[in-house]
Amino acid sequence: MKRHFPYFLTALAAIVLDQISKWAILARFHDFERLNIIPQFFDLTLVYNYGAAFSFLANHNGWQKYFFIVLAFVISGWLVNEIRKGSMGKLGNFAAAMIIGGAFGNVIDRFIHGKVVDFILVYYQDWYYPAFNVADSFICVGAALLIIDGIKQAKKAKQAA
Template sequence: MRKWLVVAALVIVIDQITKLLVQSHFQFGELYAIIPGCFSLTLTYNPGAAFSFLADAGGWQRYFFTALALGVSAFIVFTLRKHHQQTRFSFALALIMGGALGNVIDRLAYHHVIDFILVYWKNWYYPAFNVADSAICIGAALLVIDSIARPQHTREKTL
């Protein structure tokens, strides 16, 4: 199980380093085009959840999402103990836990999550996100792939 905790820790470290780098080199809202017309770096703050869900809720959401992420992380550790030998499943959970805890650090330290990756095309913009968000999405996608690819008899044992 230790290797999955290391994966989660690496996600947290990479997430926090990238956020510190962006914070130290960008002003809020500043935009730097990496691939003009589709990919930029920017510094934004998100007090809510994904896609700024509940961003204007008055502050209680910070505690709610922190508690939720900590609870999910505890559940993931419990699940990893039982299923650490299932590589894809455990890797997915480790990514989700690392991403969730990376954003918890932001919520506790700054009262918002730092986002900086901006993907867009012409007038369409995907909401800014960060490494932690990416890890959560990749982990979720891997869970779906794992549930489809795993034989039926092992799916029932996972839950």
Template sequence: MSEKALTLKESGIRWLWLAVVVFIADIAIKLFVMDNMGYGWANRIEVLPFFNFLYVHNYGAAFSFLSDQAGWQRWFFTGIAVVVTGMLAYWMSKLPAKEKWNNIAYALIIGGAIGNVFDRVVHGFVVDYLDFFWGNYHWPAFNLADSTICIGAAMIILDGFRKKSAE
């Protein structure tokens, strides 16, 4: 890439529309769950022999990490998400729009992170509603935002392997 700065139209910032779609879909699903489902495991909706819909609160991060703390974790995780979102948006501004793989990965992470930040700021917790299980073992409940964050992170990791094998 040349030394000239990318215009907004040429940069990866063009891919932020995907982050907006993820955010809107995430919040819409969470509001639907909150308005239409009873809270807790007893109110789950059995969909498949290994999958339920349910409505639970997560006061921590992934896998309910630090959820048993006094409340400081709400702002800690919000701060981390804001910093990471800013960093990824900056990286997107330096990437050409035609570099789809990383721009999509960053947009998925940004959309999911902002969705969970919205929950933390507005509700004080993250709304989770997807429950996968095998026998009596339940994967920690999660949501669309968590899924897009994981997919985006996996894409970044895979990109590292792709570039190494191409060299």
């Protein structure tokens, strides 16, 4: 357990940072309000996502909320097991912890609000990246690091063979 503590702490930090940022936005913004931070590039706003990435399945009657909660638990359980087994490198373990923390940050929203709070808006002229949040950032960075770790682990295995 002691050797897994840094990963548990990383997941917890992701959840706490995500929830604090969402509480701050919810306390300051009205729905769809925008505050320009960097002209023509970055705004803070308050929008909601009933689906997943890029509002996937957002326009359904609510079953998707439970689907994404179950999916977060299943994937997080699998990642916890991978950390426990030691099948990934240190980078992979931190990446998995980031994904777990991000997933549970969004699960908390689904339980409390019935939807995910998004507030980071990046754009350039007429191009807009869909609004996202701190949890989404942890998930994306964690996924990228998990891929990098997988490549590193495959190279190690190939060299050992």
